[in-house]
Amino acid sequence: MTDPAANASIDHVLIEDRLFPPPAEFTADAIIRSEQQYQDMYQRAKDDPEAFWREEANEHLHWFEPFGDVLQWDAPHAKWFVGGKTNASYNCLDAHVAAGRGDRTAIIWEGEPGDTRTLTYRQLLSEVCKAAAALKELGVQQGDVVSIYMPMTPELAITMLACARIGAIHSVIFAGFSAESIADRNNDASAKLMVTSDGLHRRGKVLELKKTVDEALAKSPTVQKCLVLRRTGQDDVPMTEGRDVWWHDIVDGQSDDLPAEPLDSETTLFILYTSGSTGKPKGIRHTTAGYNLWAKRTFQWVFDHHEDDIYWCTADCGWITGHSYIVYGPLAAGATCLMYEGAPNYPAEDRFWELVEKYQVTILYTAPTAIRAFIKWGDQHVDKHDLSSLRLLGSVGEGINPEAWMWYHRKIGNEKCPIVDTWWQTETGGIMMSPLPGITATKPGSCTRPLPGVVPVIVDEAGNDVDAEHGGMLLMGQPWPGMLRGIWGDEDRFVDQYWSAVPGKYLTGDNARKDGDGYYWIMGRIDDVINVSGHRLSTIEVESALVSHDAVCEAAVVGRPDDLKGQAIAAFVTVADVEPNEELRNELRQHVRKQIGALAQPDDIRFTATLPKTRSGKIMRRLLRDVASGREVVGDTSTLEDLSALAKLREED
Numbered sequence: 001m002t003d004p005a006a007n008a009s010i011d012h013v014l015i016e017d018r019l020f021p022p023p024a025e026f027t028a029d030a031i032i033r034s035e036q037q038y039q040d041m042y043q044r045a046k047d048d049p050e051a052f053w054r055e056e057a058n059e060h061l062h063w064f065e066p067f068g069d070v071l072q073w074d075a076p077h078a079k080w081f082v083g084g085k086t087n088a089s090y091n092c093l094d095a096h097v098a099a100g101r102g103d104r105t106a107i108i109w110e111g112e113p114g115d116t117r118t119l120t121y122r123q124l125l126s127e128v129c130k131a132a133a134a135l136k137e138l139g140v141q142q143g144d145v146v147s148i149y150m151p152m153t154p155e156l157a158i159t160m161l162a163c164a165r166i167g168a169i170h171s172v173i174f175a176g177f178s179a180e181s182i183a184d185r186n187n188d189a190s191a192k193l194m195v196t197s198d199g200l201h202r203r204g205k206v207l208e209l210k211k212t213v214d215e216a217l218a219k220s221p222t223v224q225k226c227l228v229l230r231r232t233g234q235d236d237v238p239m240t241e242g243r244d245v246w247w248h249d250i251v252d253g254q255s256d257d258l259p260a261e262p263l264d265s266e267t268t269l270f271i272l273y274t275s276g277s278t279g280k281p282k283g284i285r286h287t288t289a290g291y292n293l294w295a296k297r298t299f300q301w302v303f304d305h306h307e308d309d310i311y312w313c314t315a316d317c318g319w320i321t322g323h324s325y326i327v328y329g330p331l332a333a334g335a336t337c338l339m340y341e342g343a344p345n346y347p348a349e350d351r352f353w354e355l356v357e358k359y360q361v362t363i364l365y366t367a368p369t370a371i372r373a374f375i376k377w378g379d380q381h382v383d384k385h386d387l388s389s390l391r392l393l394g395s396v397g398e399g400i401n402p403e404a405w406m407w408y409h410r411k412i413g414n415e416k417c418p419i420v421d422t423w424w425q426t427e428t429g430g431i432m433m434s435p436l437p438g439i440t441a442t443k444p445g446s447c448t449r450p451l452p453g454v455v456p457v458i459v460d461e462a463g464n465d466v467d468a469e470h471g472g473m474l475l476m477g478q479p480w481p482g483m484l485r486g487i488w489g490d491e492d493r494f495v496d497q498y499w500s501a502v503p504g505k506y507l508t509g510d511n512a513r514k515d516g517d518g519y520y521w522i523m524g525r526i527d528d529v530i531n532v533s534g535h536r537l538s539t540i541e542v543e544s545a546l547v548s549h550d551a552v553c554e555a556a557v558v559g560r561p562d563d564l565k566g567q568a569i570a571a572f573v574t575v576a577d578v579e580p581n582e583e584l585r586n587e588l589r590q591h592v593r594k595q596i597g598a599l600a601q602p603d604d605i606r607f608t609a610t611l612p613k614t615r616s617g618k619i620m621r622r623l624l625r626d627v628a629s630g631r632e633v634v635g636d637t638s639t640l641e642d643l644s645a646l647a648k649l650r651e652e653d
């Protein structure tokens, strides 16, 4: 039987009509400061992408040898800047030194225990050369995969750039993954070398990374050598003779002059594993020129980068956000970046605000999951610090609920900083939709409009375009330089997963709607949509309604089977400062009813201490769906942050 709602678009139910125009002082000094400027760029990139990107690439990347064709597009395979030779490490380092900007600060780093280090572009270049020379000495050649499992130290960025310098492919594995997950990734990529450290500092404790790596290496037959940074300094670090080498023994003595290898534009720069909705993690493949250009230009456009900015992206380099907006984007743009090693609540819940004040951070880029934690921890931690250096705030990773947006705007931005809610994915390489802070009037919860080169398309399940104000599947109608070039070793999955819904168009896996002003609203992943009595609802909207209640910190909404309605709405809620009881449950139901309507009123509300999240902070709705429907939890849980949260939810069944 066909599902009567199969071709339906998604109903949009939560009305958000607050509008925040950019402050006039911000616009006056912004890089993109008029609507016309944006419209011109957007139209040129859409109508004549080759001319637009030819100019961009020539102006913003260094070319050892010029490229011929801008784009060869044999869907779904793209080649950008065909035949050109460049190097991402050169673009991020040598280019600045050559232009007389070598003494600018590239990285200001602070470790969790409070130790600090500052590196100018020239110093960073020297360190990268030494590390690159050491990689070569360890037998790494162009095209080899190097797995990196390290704390957020400068050496993590140095190792990434050292790989880029010699044409080796890095695969950064977030330093919270298990030995099993490391081994899976090593084996999938046939990694040749592993770079790690003795340990890392996390909330005042030392986590012994090398021991985890040893366990992984026992199951990683392709890895021949392991380079080990001394970070935490404990005595009993197991080193395997013939395989393991200390960083200070092999890197420090190298020459600091190793020219960047001229690499073909389409040379693989890195692979980064990300979890799919089911099954094993996939290695998303990005290449040199297109990715580097996309990361650089989107950084400049969205963060309105000026020379005197102190920019802080709080992500970890283990995620795409760290790749694009700690390393390749800001460094290619010559920015001064703060890099912080530790937890936001160590030694106390005001650590981020202390850092903002201490380093006079002007641009802060963080995630909704962090913002919701700050709200829960209380305003007193923010109030202790002077945050007046901030001029721009960013958000990434999930939809930001309007109430969290308002808190960010009022409490952190003092109502004067534009907020850029940036929508993008590991696969897209960089930001795709975001306000431009000098010109875009923002609406809380909307990622607003596409950047130049981005052509979003919204279709229903039959592949037909949907009208404005209705939601559907979000696709990209045109290739862009930063797009993924494949899934490592799995061409079928690449074609199947991203390019088969509408041939030649990239399927993002998210639902979205476009409103009457041309603004986009992300409505959650395609498989998160719930269908209640024939109405297809977006989980994010119901969650936002719940979060707008004073007692609620976080909410996750999923569907569970229901004989009558098709699906019933199950909500998982964390609360602050109140006793979760039946009365509150009823109040929340009424609250959602008032905010959205009876249709969206949750059938079940479960209170829980924490929500199960991926290590990058996304709520694992897939698991919650299983819990809500009383099913066994299935599938890959390797990216799950806190299994105990799941166990707790089960107990409460």
Ligand code: PRX
Binding pocket: 274, 320, 321, 395, 396, 397, 398, 399, 400, 421, 422, 423, 424, 425, 426, 427, 447, 508, 509, 510, 522, 524, 525, 616
């Ligand atoms: O569902 C969207 C959500 O995160 C997904 C991409 O996740 P990942 O590859 O881990 O990259 C995260 C960092 C870019 C998207 O498909 N997402 C990311 N940013 C937003 C978002 N959802 C809504 N609004 C956003 N700003």
